[in-house]
Amino acid sequence: MSDIDKFSSILKQGNVSVTKPRIAIFQTLQSLTEPVKSGEIARLTPSVDRASVYRALELFATLGITNTVVRGWTPLTELSEPFRAHHHHITCVNCGKSESIEDPTLEDVLFLIAHRRGYQLKEHNAELTGLCADCQKLSQI
Ligand SMILES: [Zn+2]
Numbered sequence: 001m002s003d004i005d006k007f008s009s010i011l012k013q014g015n016v017s018v019t020k021p022r023i024a025i026f027q028t029l030q031s032l033t034e035p036v037k038s039g040e041i042a043r044l045t046p047s048v049d050r051a052s053v054y055r056a057l058e059l060f061a062t063l064g065i066t067n068t069v070v071r072g073w074t075p076l077t078e079l080s081e082p083f084r085a086h087h088h089h090i091t092c093v094n095c096g097k098s099e100s101i102e103d104p105t106l107e108d109v110l111f112l113i114a115h116r117r118g119y120q121l122k123e124h125n126a127e128l129t130g131l132c133a134d135c136q137k138l139s140q141i
């Protein structure tokens, strides 16, 4: 099943119609390699008016199509697990560089922590910040 088909079936299951603007916004999300602000998604989707982009993004979040990543105080949006492998991010507090973390060790530890408390782990969020290797070098000069 293509991602567009998956996207359409999630909307249909949520009793939401598959419209051209919603597809356009989804395609913008597909083109991103980084989580971005809603305003940026609106800017990258000029065929859809801003208010509709914001409403669609709320809907996508509710339906689990997107994840919200909070960086600093800013909520950012990216596609979620049906469309992208599960991952976390680490961001440099100095230069803002960010990369994805796909690390089974992290997943195992979270699973174990929940399990020890008698929980079955469902969702989790973990955002890491630090000083990247380049910025560490600069701070030593
Ligand atoms: Zn840095």
Ligand SMILES: [Zn+2]
Pocket: 086, 087, 088, 106, 107, 124
């Ligand atoms: Zn995880």
